[in-house]
Amino acid sequence: MRTDGEHDPGIILSVSNLTVAYNGNIAVSSLTFEVTRGRILGLVGPNGAGKTSVINALLGIAPKVTGSILLAGSSLRDLRSYQIVRLGIRVVTQQTQTLNAMSVLENVLMGMPEDESDRFVSAFFWKKALTKGETKRKADALALLSLVGLNGDPDAPAGGLSYGQKKRLEIARTLAGEPTVLLMDEPTAGLDTGGVGDVCQMLKAIRSSGKTILLVEHNMEAVRDVCDEIIVMDFGKMIAFGKPEEVLANPRVLEAYIGRGEHG
Amino acid sequence: MDYIIHILILIGIYAILSISLNLVASAGIISVAHGALFGLGAYVYAVLGATFHLPFSVALVFSSLATTFTGILLAVPSLRLKGDYLALATFGFAIIAYDIFDNLLLFTKGPMGITDIQGPDFPFQVHGKTWYLFLVTAFAVVTYLLARRLLQSPWGRVIRAISEKESLVTFSGRNTYRYKLVTFAFASFWTGVAGSLYSSYLSYIHPSNFLPMTSILILCMVVAGGMGSLTGSILGTSIFICVPEVLRFLNLPSSVAGNTNELLFGLALILFMLFKPQGILGKYLSLNE
Ligand SMILES: Nc1ncnc2c1ncn2[C@@H]1O[C@H](COP(=O)(O)OP(=O)(O)OP(=O)(O)O)[C@@H](O)[C@H]1O
Ligand SMILES: [Mg+2]
Numbered sequence: 001m002r003t004d005g006e007h008d009p010g011i012i013l014s015v016s017n018l019t020v021a022y023n024g025n026i027a028v029s030s031l032t033f034e035v036t037r038g039r040i041l042g043l044v045g046p047n048g049a050g051k052t053s054v055i056n057a058l059l060g061i062a063p064k065v066t067g068s069i070l071l072a073g074s075s076l077r078d079l080r081s082y083q084i085v086r087l088g089i090r091v092v093t094q095q096t097q098t099l100n101a102m103s104v105l106e107n108v109l110m111g112m113p114e115d116e117s118d119r120f121v122s123a124f125f126w127k128k129a130l131t132k133g134e135t136k137r138k139a140d141a142l143a144l145l146s147l148v149g150l151n152g153d154p155d156a157p158a159g160g161l162s163y164g165q166k167k168r169l170e171i172a173r174t175l176a177g178e179p180t181v182l183l184m185d186e187p188t189a190g191l192d193t194g195g196v197g198d199v200c201q202m203l204k205a206i207r208s209s210g211k212t213i214l215l216v217e218h219n220m221e222a223v224r225d226v227c228d229e230i231i232v233m234d235f236g237k238m239i240a241f242g243k244p245e246e247v248l249a250n251p252r253v254l255e256a257y258i259g260r261g262e263h264g
Numbered sequence: 265m266d267y268i269i270h271i272l273i274l275i276g277i278y279a280i281l282s283i284s285l286n287l288v289a290s291a292g293i294i295s296v297a298h299g300a301l302f303g304l305g306a307y308v309y310a311v312l313g314a315t316f317h318l319p320f321s322v323a324l325v326f327s328s329l330a331t332t333f334t335g336i337l338l339a340v341p342s343l344r345l346k347g348d349y350l351a352l353a354t355f356g357f358a359i360i361a362y363d364i365f366d367n368l369l370l371f372t373k374g375p376m377g378i379t380d381i382q383g384p385d386f387p388f389q390v391h392g393k394t395w396y397l398f399l400v401t402a403f404a405v406v407t408y409l410l411a412r413r414l415l416q417s418p419w420g421r422v423i424r425a426i427s428e429k430e431s432l433v434t435f436s437g438r439n440t441y442r443y444k445l446v447t448f449a450f451a452s453f454w455t456g457v458a459g460s461l462y463s464s465y466l467s468y469i470h471p472s473n474f475l476p477m478t479s480i481l482i483l484c485m486v487v488a489g490g491m492g493s494l495t496g497s498i499l500g501t502s503i504f505i506c507v508p509e510v511l512r513f514l515n516l517p518s519s520v521a522g523n524t525n526e527l528l529f530g531l532a533l534i535l536f537m538l539f540k541p542q543g544i545l546g547k548y549l550s551l552n553e
Contacts, residue, residue: 118438
């Protein structure tokens with residue numbers, strides 16, 4: 001951890017002494033880690049270890065946070081969630097979030113960054129340039145849908161999709177935001193083996209396009225497959241850090257998992 | 265004939281209210297203050313017209329600016345609240361507004377009401393009511409077209425998304441609070457227009473025109489027609505304006521008629537919520553599942 005205030009361009013996200021508490025109940029305690037640009041950092045640990053709380057703190061939605069969070073050297077603390085997102089962070093939350101009353105295509109469009117066409121006045125003073133922009137956004141959205149393997153009717157309501165399709169839709173929506181850092185909270189949860197494999201392929205493709213991923217994951221096969229490094233959390237603390245194959249062989253990690261009958 | 269025109273004028277005025285409130289509802293905001301803002305618009309017009317003798321168009325503009333400004337003042341703190349709390353806060357505003365209409369004698373003349381409110385000067389000496397119908401219809405059509413344009417635009421996509429899952433919109437980097445504030449301000453503007461038309465049409469207003477119940481009535485029109493459906497709002501408005509008139513034809517004693525009316529409103533609202541929460545023409549449920 002660097003303390004000199006200089007920013008190392010290789011480090012996109014730097015978290016130090018992060019503590020998250022809910023009504024005095026400490027969920028994350030003095031956690032310090034760095035995420036290297038262009039890598040996939042895994043965040044694993046048994047249920048209730050504090051993984052989602054870390055993500056919530058990064059997004060500015062955890063109620064009580066102390067410590068520092070720097071994105072490319074600038075602090076995210078004291079920013080509102082939408083401002084944090086505008087800096088290039090996007091999230092796939094643990095709970096599936098789709099706009100069920102809106103079309104599949106609209107779901108992806110809603111993931112795109114705010115621009116001039118979203119303005120109130122643009123509804124009345126619609127310019128040619130905006131039509132071009134909207135056409136391009138739709139084309140990009142369709143391309144993302146086929147990238148994640150959703151080849152059904154883009155105008156069908158998203159509410160009609162299956163659980164697995166909704167997971168894919170979420171990834172497409174998140175990518176539509178052109179993030180530099182993706183936070184993904186168990187993107188493979190509830191998917192069958194084929195689905196897990198597909199998501200892993202997508203994650204690797206996202207990484208090779210230069211983006212950085214912080215991945216919370218319970219599926220250890222997926223973790224071994226895609227993560228460059230992993231952090232293991234237990235009771236809000238980091239208990240191990242390193243390459244997946246080494247860390248997952250660490251007896252303390254095994255105990256944290258198997259000792260409490262967790263998947264591993 | 266006169267009577268029918270009268271009903272159509274009322275439908276037109278209330279359609280402006282329900283269409284603008286529908287926009288607010290489309291952003292997931294349940295506001296029970298629309299009738300109060302409408303009353304404010306009517307009073308501002310009345311005072312400017314009857315006391316200061318400003319011409320119709322000038323008074324209407326000032327009245328709409330006043331309701332827009334007040335709507336923003338109400339929305340700035342209230343929009344921080346969620347769902348039911350927001351509805352309660354706006355209803356609190358409706359109650360306070362009624363008390364002010366009833367007690368601020370200096371401006372509103374309290375329960376005596378304001379009389380001799382002037383209307384617009386119509387170009388021809390045609391029967392005044394017919395012209396009024398044209399005028400009101402023109403305003404209602406403009407409200408409808410603007411609202412439709414908004415809902416179909418990318419901006420409308422954002423507010424629909426806010427009503428379904430606000431956090432998702434936040435995590436797309438959009439300041440949802442600002443979208444909601446703009447929606448509320450725009451809708452508040454139209455309460456001033458509707459209030460001015462109402463005031464100048466009746467030429468006499470008093471506080472009981474703007475009971476807290478009026479705000480609920482406008483919300484009922486939106487809910488019955490279906491949130492998100494503008495034509496639904498026009499339908500809902502027509503139903504809620506016509507039903508009391510039909511009751512009047514039944515020649516019930518006035519004490520019974522008034523109560524029957526409110527009873528029917530309440531009952532209709534409950535039935536809709538139970539059996540068709542998306543309204544008559546609503547395509548989807550815009551509230552969080
Ligand atoms: N909103 C909340 N209010 C109170 N306590 C909470 C809240 N969210 C989480 N916690 C508590 O904080 C601790 C960490 O929870 P968190 O959701 O971060 O764990 P997790 O590692 O994501 O678990 P899982 O693998 O089950 O998703 C748990 O003890 C949990 O009970
Ligand atoms: Mg979690």
